[in-house]
Amino acid sequence: MNYQALADQIKQWATELGFEKVGISDIDLHEHEPALQQWLDAGYHGDMDWMARHGMMRARPAELLPGTVRVISARMNYLPPQAQFASNLSDPTQAYISRYALGRDYHKLVRNQLKKLGDRIEREVGKLGFRPFVDSAPLLERPLAQKAGLGWTGKHSLILDKDAGSWFFLGELLVDIPLPVDTPSENECGKCKACITSCPTGAIVADGIVDSRKCISYLTIEFDGIIPEEFRSAMGNRIYGCDDCQLVCPWNRFSDLTQQTDFHRRDTFESTDLLTLFEWDEQTFMRKMEGSAIRRIGYLQWQRNIAIALGNAPYSDNIVSTLTNAKGQSDILDVHLDWAIEKQLANLPSTVASHQRLIRIIQKGLPRDA
Incomplete structure (x- = not known):
């Protein structure tokens, strides 16, 4: 089989399914295991016990799907039109909701499109071992995305692409065929520290390292207990998530609006009083x-x-x-x-x-x- 031709065809099929960019990587993430362990040992995962429970499985895709030799990483833009960042954040009587959550829940939509991609590949090659994931498994999706050429890990820990910024969802399709891999992305943050200095609660404690216990996204979404008083004033009007580190990132000047109407602002949030x-x-x-x-x-x-x-x-x-x-x-x-x-x-x-x-x-x- 001509796997290079197949890889090119996969990327075309993915585009037809609504993905803006697709890349392919191998499954070797061993170099990321020490940093993952240090992050867990520092307690930066907060109350997300499942992250510690799965341990190094996150860096070993083949443990999720035996036989896996490649990961197809895909991204889908979610930035809605008329995002109203400044007007919303500056009005303390209005609720600020992270822009990824203004529309439909992305998990099912992205996963369904990845499943369709897997089915389409299987029709081409015969029986295929594959499995789609969208925030649904212990998997280091960002290092995989960087290896696949979708972007680099910014100092805020999100994936950045010089042509698209960071306003996109990631999804992965694990497969058992030896597709050719793409060239990893190079880090282009340079000396910029805008995301670090603008974080309302100082949650970005080092380049690419976020202490979840201080992060407004974690506090408002993942954490269901008593939010420490030291962070409450800094939260302002952010009631679900926080986009500040993305808002100040120079690369996001190049972001494209989503083509998925499901990610547009739902009528419920036309008013956020x-x-x-x-x-x-x-x-x-x-x-x-x-x-x-x-x-x-x-x-x-x-x-x-x-x-x-x-x-x-x-x-x-x-x-x-x-x-x-x-x-x-x-x-x-x-x-x-x-x-x-x-x-x-x-x-x-x-x-x-x-x-x-x-x-x-x-x-x-x-x-x-x-």
Whole structure:
């Protein structure tokens, strides 16, 4: 079989399936094992115990699918039109949601397209051992993508491509045929440290190394406990994920908008008023988030995240009363509600604060100089 011709054909089929770029790599990731172990030993994975549980399997694709000799890495752009980054982040009364989550959950869509690609290859070569993955297995997808020529690992740990930036999803198709491999991408970050210096919580602790425990994306999505108070103000109005490290990256000036309408902003998020989102009941949340990646964090975590954002918003009597009325659903939620209420009161303009204090004094029947 002419495997070079097959590899070229695979890339054409992938383009027809909606992928912007495809590359092929071998499965040797042994050089990444020490760094992975050091990252785990440092506790940078936070409460994501499954990352430590699978250990070095992440660097050994053949343990996921015996017989694997190549990985086909593919990328699909997700940047929606009218992303409204600046206007959204600068308005503290509006919720900021990471741009990858504004539309349909990408996992199923990308995986389905990879499955179609595997089926198409099998029709060409006969019986094929293959398996698609999209964030669904212990696999070092970024080193594989770099080996396949899809881009290099930036200092924020995401894959960057000089022609497309970083606004794309990655997926992998493990196969058992010896396709020719592509040339790995060279790192072109240079001396730029924009992503490191702009991280709101200082989560990028070294080039390419992120301490998940400080990362807003981890805190709002993967972590379901009490968010450390030291990070709450820095979270601002970010209620699901954070894009800051990508927003400041010079390479993202070259990003293309997605061709997938499924990744466009859903009608639900045409308005992202914090109070409106917070006042959804659980049934409304589940209905409006159907088909969204956001649904998996659950209602109480959704409310927890918005409560912090409301605490960071300008003072409003309505916000304080809404936060107060929401208490009693969960001990973890109450911790964040109490913080948000206290933060709101601290945000009172001095003249208003004096007026409020006078009212409280009168209500208590105390002398005015008390």
